[in-house]
Amino acid sequence: xxxxxxxxxxxxxxxxxxxxxxxxxxxxxxxxxxxxxxxxxxxxxxxxxxxxxxxxxxxxxxxxxxxxxxxxxxxxxxxxxxxxxxxxxxxxxxxxxxxxxxxxxxxxxxxxxxxxxxxxxxxxxxxxxxxxxxxxxxxxxxxxxxxxxxxxxxxxxxxxxxxxxxxxxxxxxxxxxxxxxxxxxxxxxxxxxxxxxxxxxxxxxxxxxxxxxxxxxxxxxxxxxxxxxxxxxxxxxxxxxxxxxxxxxxxxxxxxxxxxxxxxxxxxxxxxxxxxxxxxxxxxxxxxxxxxxxxxxxxxxxxxxxxxxxxxxxxxxxxxxxxxxxxxxx
Amino acid sequence: xxxxxxxxxxxxxxxxxxxxxxxxxxxxxxxxxxxxxxxxxxxxxxxxxxxxxxxxxxxxxxxxxxxxxxxxxxxxxxxxxxxxxxxxxxxxxxxxxxxxxxxxxxxxxxxxxxxxxxxxxxxxxxxxxxxxxxxxxxxxxxxxxxxxxxxxxxxxxxxxxxxxxxxxxxxxxxxxxxxxxxxxxxxxxxxxxxxxxxxxxxxxxxxxxxxxxxxxxxxxxxxxxxxxxxxxxxxxxxxxxxxxxxxxxxxxxxxxxxxxxxxxxxxxxxxxxxxxxxxxxxxxxxxxxxxxxxxxxxxxxxxxxxxxxxxxxxxxxxxxxxxxxxxxxxxxxxxxxxxxxxxxxxxxxxxxxxxxxxxxxxxxxxxxxxxxxxxxxxxxxxxxx
Numbered sequence: 001x002x003x004x005x006x007x008x009x010x011x012x013x014x015x016x017x018x019x020x021x022x023x024x025x026x027x028x029x030x031x032x033x034x035x036x037x038x039x040x041x042x043x044x045x046x047x048x049x050x051x052x053x054x055x056x057x058x059x060x061x062x063x064x065x066x067x068x069x070x071x072x073x074x075x076x077x078x079x080x081x082x083x084x085x086x087x088x089x090x091x092x093x094x095x096x097x098x099x100x101x102x103x104x105x106x107x108x109x110x111x112x113x114x115x116x117x118x119x120x121x122x123x124x125x126x127x128x129x130x131x132x133x134x135x136x137x138x139x140x141x142x143x144x145x146x147x148x149x150x151x152x153x154x155x156x157x158x159x160x161x162x163x164x165x166x167x168x169x170x171x172x173x174x175x176x177x178x179x180x181x182x183x184x185x186x187x188x189x190x191x192x193x194x195x196x197x198x199x200x201x202x203x204x205x206x207x208x209x210x211x212x213x214x215x216x217x218x219x220x221x222x223x224x225x226x227x228x229x230x231x232x233x234x235x236x237x238x239x240x241x242x243x244x245x246x247x248x249x250x251x252x253x254x255x256x257x258x259x260x261x262x263x264x265x266x267x268x269x270x271x272x273x274x275x276x277x278x279x280x281x282x283x284x285x286x287x288x289x290x291x292x293x294x295x296x297x298x299x300x301x302x303x304x305x306x307x308x309x310x311x312x313x314x315x316x317x318x319x320x321x322x323x324x325x326x327x328x329x330x
Numbered sequence: 331x332x333x334x335x336x337x338x339x340x341x342x343x344x345x346x347x348x349x350x351x352x353x354x355x356x357x358x359x360x361x362x363x364x365x366x367x368x369x370x371x372x373x374x375x376x377x378x379x380x381x382x383x384x385x386x387x388x389x390x391x392x393x394x395x396x397x398x399x400x401x402x403x404x405x406x407x408x409x410x411x412x413x414x415x416x417x418x419x420x421x422x423x424x425x426x427x428x429x430x431x432x433x434x435x436x437x438x439x440x441x442x443x444x445x446x447x448x449x450x451x452x453x454x455x456x457x458x459x460x461x462x463x464x465x466x467x468x469x470x471x472x473x474x475x476x477x478x479x480x481x482x483x484x485x486x487x488x489x490x491x492x493x494x495x496x497x498x499x500x501x502x503x504x505x506x507x508x509x510x511x512x513x514x515x516x517x518x519x520x521x522x523x524x525x526x527x528x529x530x531x532x533x534x535x536x537x538x539x540x541x542x543x544x545x546x547x548x549x550x551x552x553x554x555x556x557x558x559x560x561x562x563x564x565x566x567x568x569x570x571x572x573x574x575x576x577x578x579x580x581x582x583x584x585x586x587x588x589x590x591x592x593x594x595x596x597x598x599x600x601x602x603x604x605x606x607x608x609x610x611x612x613x614x615x616x617x618x619x620x621x622x623x624x625x626x627x628x629x630x631x632x633x634x635x636x637x638x639x640x641x642x643x644x645x646x647x648x649x650x651x652x653x654x655x656x657x658x659x660x661x662x663x664x665x666x667x668x669x670x671x672x673x674x675x676x677x678x679x680x681x682x683x684x685x686x687x688x689x690x691x692x693x694x695x696x697x698x699x700x701x702x703x704x705x706x707x708x709x710x711x712x713x714x715x
Contacts, residue, residue: 018549022558029565148697150647152654153689156673160683163676259551266556270651274674284557285655288564300561304553311552 004319004326012312019304020078024071027297078298085294089287094298097283102302105279108272109264109306111195112202116260117253120207124214125246131219139211146208151267155201155274162197174278198275202267206260213252221245251322257314261307368632371709378705384698392507396465399501400479400487403664405463409435410496412682413446413488418456428456428478430487455481491684493672499684502664503691509665511695513580513649514642520584521645522638525591530622532592533599540596547589555586556651563657572663579658583648587641594637598630632710640703643696650692666692 084094272281287296432452460479490499532543652658653667669688
């Protein structure tokens with residue numbers, strides 16, 4: 001087991017390095033560098049540009065030096081000092097902004113994942129056990145719809161309904177009185193009361209996918225000889241189902257995290273924008289539109305790193321659950 | 331792919347008629363080409379056939395958008411801002427006759443907001459092949475013929491309502507189909523080139539090349555796509571012409587979208603590499619490109635086509651999401667995502683819920699393409715089972 005974990009962690013390192021390079025490339029992509037944008041913005045606002053300030057910034061980011069030196073400065077500052085650079089639009093360190101928003105994104109993604117599991121397990125089992133029943137058809141149909149409806153459209157419809165019938169203009173994650181409040185029990189409860197709408201919107205597509213996989217896996221198991229044997233020996237149907245086939249069919253739950261998590265974090269960007277959530281998504285969008293590239297690149301980096309770590313955890317869980325995978329590496 | 335021997339038909343006088351019929355059908359199956367077998371199996375999949383018909387319809391509408399749409403997409407009328415959808419009536423007092431009811435408007439004195447009411451006393455006659463705004467069909471010839479339109483030019487006809495500039499939603503959705511549906515095709519064509527090339531190399535040469543390409547695919551799959559797409563499209567220079575932006579976006583979408591396709595191609599290559607006919611071709615001294623293109627490609631073409639069909643809706647959804655967020659295509663271009671930008675403002679959505687209709691066009695297109703792709707995937711291997 002330890003050998004397996006060590007192997008997976010080692011594999012992760014080149015992935016992380018490449019991800020950081022891609023994120024940095026995105027920072028570099030827009031024409032001109034960060035400073036030219038800053039100077040243009042400041043002079044557009046009629047502020048005089050301080051020559052010495054520019055020189056300091058140039059030295060800090062190594063802007064007069066080649067690409068790889070800049071990359072090295074950027075990444076070593078992040079890894080060694082937790083310094084992600086400065087957001088010139090907010091005039092604050094990027095790390096502060098990330099600390100504010102990232103926990104909410106993680107909570108939202110985690111909550112959605114749990115919700116996806118909690119719904120798709122019973123529904124998937126029902127759909128497989130009662131194959132070709134009306135309920136199965138309804139579930140299959142809803143599943144197709146869940147995959148075809150872009151989640152932001154679902155979010156728009158919900159936003160429309162809440163505005164039209166409840167008079168709330170933004171769904172949000174908190175009630176107005178809690179948005180800027182310090183964390184306390186009331187704020188947590190308020191968050192729990194609001195989070196289910198985005199969780200449902202975000203989870204819809206993943207749920208549809210996972211239900212289909214659980215159903216297919218369980219259907220494969222249900223016709224295997226050991227199930228027939230157990231049934232002929234008189235094991236009650238419910239116990240028979242829960243004890244063996246469901247346990248085997250549970251594997252995809254953990255193994256699908258690898259693709260459900262990127263899906264969730266992708267969807268989060270657009271859903272959060274529509275529903276007005278205070279997560280990283282709208283922050284990223286604004287940063288990109290205003291070419292606040294250090295902020296944008298850092299958000300992309302952190303979201304990708306989160307996904308890789310989530311996938312790693314799911315792989316380890318899978319190895320823990322399934323000895324076949326564990327023993328492959330021993 | 332050798333043909334199985336034809337079954338021997340027993341010559342019995344009474345049963346001869348029946349036997350020959352059955353025999354003929356069996357013989358037909360034995361000699362049918364792979365594509366025929368694929369088609370026979372596909373035909374059984376009813377949802378897939380329905381999906382295919384809808385997909386073909388949508389593409390036809392997109393192709394003939396100028397003619398099918400009642401108006402040109404940029405025609406506007408400030409008098410009909412946010413005019414609600416009208417119902418098309420088919421029967422007049424004396425038999426068949428197409429018409430819609432006009433609007434009466436009321437200006438709210440306090441808010442200065444114009445509200446529309448369907449005015450049953452004003453009848454706007456509508457006809458097929460009406461003369462409306464003139465356009466140049468495919469840039470070839472000038473005409474003003476529209477499939478459906480008001481008899482009198484300039485009369486209001488908003489079957490799906492109007493937007494904030496009094497532009498007809500129906501016409502704009504039809505023109506949006508052209509961009510949205512074609513971006514899926516172009517994007518998939520580009521991913522196809524990347525995917526088949528890299529997947530083919532990966533599967534054919536195996537070994538270290540395979541490992542490197544597989545790691546790259548895993549890396550790209552582990553990054554949430556939307557933030558990456560957003561980051562890349564934010565870098566497209568804003569002064570680019572709409573056409574260049576369009577191609578820029580498709581390239582960005584396919585840069586990340588090729589991974590699934592490469593996996594399918596690689597898997598097929600790995601399983602075909604050990605087949606006897608590949609060995610035979612190798613012993614015959616065929617070159618590698620010839621083996622790949624002439625012998626291996628035809629035998630997994632059906633799988634590739636199925637995966638391609640399933641990749642189109644993903645591209646359409648991606649373009650819609652990007653344009654909706656304002657980092658994809660921009661307003662002079664009409665696509666479903668661009669149209670949905672108008673629905674982003676919750677207040678205008680509350681006054682005009684029909685702004686969401688382009689979203690339903692997306693859902694229909696994506697569902698139809700998914701059903702078609704599922705059917706193709708199930709029938710891609712006619713020799714299985």
